[in-house]
Amino acid sequence: MSDMNLFADFEIRIKNALETIDIVKEKRSEVDFGRITVEPPRDQTHGDVATNAAMVLAKPLGTNPRALADVIAAALRADPDVSEVSVAGPGFINLRLSTGYWQNLLASMIKAGLSYGRSTLGQGRKANVEYVSANPTGPMHVGHCRGAVVGDALANLMEFAGYEVDKEYYINDAGSQIDVLARSAFLRYREALGEDIGQIPEGLYPGDYLVPVGRELAAEYGPRLHNMPEEDWMPIVKDKSIDMMMAMIRDDLLALNVTHDVFFSERALHANGAQRIRQAINDLTFKGHVYKGTLPPPKGQLPEDWEDREQTLFRSTEVGDDIDRPLIKSDGSYTYFAADVAYFKDKYDRGYDEMIYVLGADHGGYVKRLEALARAVSGGSAKLTVLLCQLVKLFRNGEPVKMSKRSGNFVTLREVVDEVGRDAVRFMMLYRKSSEPLDFDFAKVTEQSKDNPVFYVQYAHARTASVFRQAKDAFPDLDFDSLDLVGSTALIDDPNELQLIAKLAEYPRIIEAAAQAQEPHRLAFYLYDLASFFHAHWNKGKEQPELRFVNDKNRQLSIARLGLVHAVACVLKSGLAITGTAAPEEMR
């Protein structure tokens, strides 16, 4: 066993075999092995491993694919772990692996335990995944869920694939909406002092989640703030409001099992006369990306109040953007994007090799300027990617749920988690490609059936635990803590069992592909697939009792099969951990 990743292992073996072939040796410098793929065949009946090597190399070698495939096939037959080689279709080479190979592979899976599937793909490179980054003006609402889960799972996935990952939250605690927050909280403060504030005026946040902030302020300051001019109480109330809102948001996120390593405050960039923003803009200016000028009016419908004004602009069009972007408004204050320049520069200076922004689809228009920013700041060396999550549509009993943020009438993240459960929310959010819109129906997600894939996968894990419970009953004298599951894998030889091992063998490949493509949904689908294989095999034991995992007449075989069950349990558990959902021992 040279590699835990079966396909990576055989890619090496196949390339080695190619090097031994005469016509390849003759033209070795002209052929590129880069396009050769080694993967599971679409149809299991074709074999265990398939390669397109002959089809890719035939042309440069001046031969036809079938003929070349026959030669390669002959070379591959020398591998003792290969039991059968066939050439099929336009020139595919299909390998069937020996039973012994699978048994050894299973043994190394068991040995690796929960670290089976870990990859060195990332080579320890530092990655920063930024997600959620909601304004601290109120509780998290359901719209934040998807980005939160996708970002969190992606970070977990990349960590497992060998990156050194920081999870980051950018707190949008600067700007006018925070002023609104503070004024709304001040009103609640007056209310807490006994004043009748009547209806919350238009333009302020009406939600009663600010009531505790008012009370806290009243308890801490008494009536003192009341007598101050706004410019004096504003910073105090702002601080308190942001702190309490962020505490609430962290709490909400925790309910979703989402955590961050770094909380980065936008306000910190504006501190000390916006020192850090100024520095960042200076840096950009120094690199020749900043000028003063005017922008053309927006295309399409011209706004009524459009005026041509001179601003300080980022010449982003030179680094791939469609239009130059304002950094300083005509009144001298900084734009939101200016803070983002400083924020990105900070990240870059912290030494990340890869920076990932998980944003909602409504920020799609922001992607190009961020990419342009990365090019300008890093001179093209920084790898910045934006992952756009399409919007989530909520349904209750098939009817769309209407939400209006202004009236304070929105479904909070907390409500969804309380009603549906953390695991179901997380898994559902991952059970769809994130570039695809998602319908989220409360009724379906709470249903504890196959309609809800998380129960299906979790149930498979619970079943593995159940097998061990059964085994303890069947063999009360066995010491399960010190049981050697590695040594008995040679007894595993049923075709269904070997197929299950083959499914487990795909895990490292899935991890790498999902991490590379930054598509955590692939893992969720794989887990479902694996669970399905496991359930199917389990049910075979009904009609064929000799296939059952636990057989009290055959102790050694039972132990061997427990090894297989254990390997399944490990992959389910490790995969579920990456998705951030629990792997229960039982689901009564």
Add this chain to the structure above:
RNA sequence: GGUCCCAUAGCUCAGCAGGAUAGAGCGCAGGAUUCCUAAUCCUGAGGCCGAUGGUUCGAAUCCAUCUGGGAUCACCA
């Protein structure tokens, strides 16, 4: 109008750096419970992969154009 995302079974969606006869779940029709949790499994029907061109040995996949759906577009964060 510009930009971005999307279009695959009746419905909801997968399809892995182009590959073999395009898959799964739900729904529909039938079946399995003296048996380790039936929260499970098995069998079947169901498709011009939105349209048209192009690239090549080969396209659901890549490119162009078009049609249809969604998002976004100013000194708002």
